[in-house]
Amino acid sequence: MSVSLTLKNISRSYIKDNEKFFAVQNVNLEVKPGEFLTFLGPSGCGKTTTLRMIAGFETPTEGQILLGDKDVTKIPANERGMGFVFQNYALFPHMKIFDNVAYGLRIRKESSDLITQKVKEALAMVGLEKAEHRYPNQLSGGEQQRVALARVLVLRPQLILMDEPLSNLDAKLRLHMRTEIRRIQQELKLTCLYVTHDQKEALTMSDRIMVMNKGKIEQIGTPMHLYDDPATPFVADFIGQANLFYGTLVSVEDKYGLVDVAGRRVKARMGVLNPPRIGGKALLIVRPENLNIGTSENCLAVKLINRLFEGDRIDYQFEVVNGINPKPYSMSVPFLPGTSLLPEGSTLDASFVPDAGVLLNGE
Numbered sequence: 001m002s003v004s005l006t007l008k009n010i011s012r013s014y015i016k017d018n019e020k021f022f023a024v025q026n027v028n029l030e031v032k033p034g035e036f037l038t039f040l041g042p043s044g045c046g047k048t049t050t051l052r053m054i055a056g057f058e059t060p061t062e063g064q065i066l067l068g069d070k071d072v073t074k075i076p077a078n079e080r081g082m083g084f085v086f087q088n089y090a091l092f093p094h095m096k097i098f099d100n101v102a103y104g105l106r107i108r109k110e111s112s113d114l115i116t117q118k119v120k121e122a123l124a125m126v127g128l129e130k131a132e133h134r135y136p137n138q139l140s141g142g143e144q145q146r147v148a149l150a151r152v153l154v155l156r157p158q159l160i161l162m163d164e165p166l167s168n169l170d171a172k173l174r175l176h177m178r179t180e181i182r183r184i185q186q187e188l189k190l191t192c193l194y195v196t197h198d199q200k201e202a203l204t205m206s207d208r209i210m211v212m213n214k215g216k217i218e219q220i221g222t223p224m225h226l227y228d229d230p231a232t233p234f235v236a237d238f239i240g241q242a243n244l245f246y247g248t249l250v251s252v253e254d255k256y257g258l259v260d261v262a263g264r265r266v267k268a269r270m271g272v273l274n275p276p277r278i279g280g281k282a283l284l285i286v287r288p289e290n291l292n293i294g295t296s297e298n299c300l301a302v303k304l305i306n307r308l309f310e311g312d313r314i315d316y317q318f319e320v321v322n323g324i325n326p327k328p329y330s331m332s333v334p335f336l337p338g339t340s341l342l343p344e345g346s347t348l349d350a351s352f353v354p355d356a357g358v359l360l361n362g363e
């Protein structure tokens, strides 16, 4: 059974050094039944605090939390019907896997036949039906995390909350578990809220992502939408990698703007959510993989300052000639075996197709 979740103007403040400090400020969100929504942002941006308020481990200083139509803001955590998966599995080490998963059902005083049936189902769902007689320390990290998931699934919660559940696993297992969690969530049509600071994890698993920064929402959208049409430079740089070039908007035609960057005029898509105005400062966002060498159309004049050979690709770092260069820009081009790298100090044209650039308000 899946359910919707609504956050109405939720805030959580603390007193730090005699001053009011907002860990989370004015967050509004609607999560649809069966949706997988991820909170993404750097350390300290308020992801965990938001999740803990939804779980009931923390009380908002302002705002309301609704599960379906029901206001649960003041309801204790154990009466909210939610399941929580933590970073550190939190399994009982002295109990066999079967008993770990059965724990919640026993507290509910279910019959032993029903418990056996449900535990076996939950373990099968996470692919651990053969591990029921083992102890947690006889399982790998990934298996233990799957037990933690089974322990939550067995209770059929209305909403599942996961806080960095994969961060203790090695890289390969993390990749595998992403797909596993997403498969189970879709099979059971669970509403799922997921916290991570790993953008790849967020992009691959989520229906929608809420990007947070300093306690506030920067942008909410589908992974593709955030990647393609970032509303702020923060989102552009946090979702993938982004070059931010400084320019002035010259004119607009259809969905494209013409921008002057250090004397070169280039065309790019106007941002939908936060576009620049004609004559005003504009930020041109182009991702490293969308810059090319070798054509002189729609290009910036750049000077190479460093090059990093990465095997399949070369990362050329560069400055805009006569431009604003707060830090090196980056261009990632495929390495074709047999070709040589361009020398540092070369000046050349870095081009992009207009659809691969986005213009944001730079005022």
Ligand SMILES: Nc1ncnc2c1ncn2[C@@H]1O[C@H](COP(=O)(O)OP(=O)(O)OP(=O)(O)O)[C@@H](O)[C@H]1O
Pocket: 014, 022, 023, 041, 042, 043, 044, 045, 046, 047, 048, 049, 050, 197
């Ligand atoms: N109980 C508390 N008292 C005071 N400040 C707190 C408390 N809990 C959290 N904070 C502060 O609120 C801010 C947000 O913390 P939160 O743990 O929600 O961030 P996060 O995005 O989950 O970070 P991380 O990825 O590092 O876990 C941080 O600056 C943190 O120091």
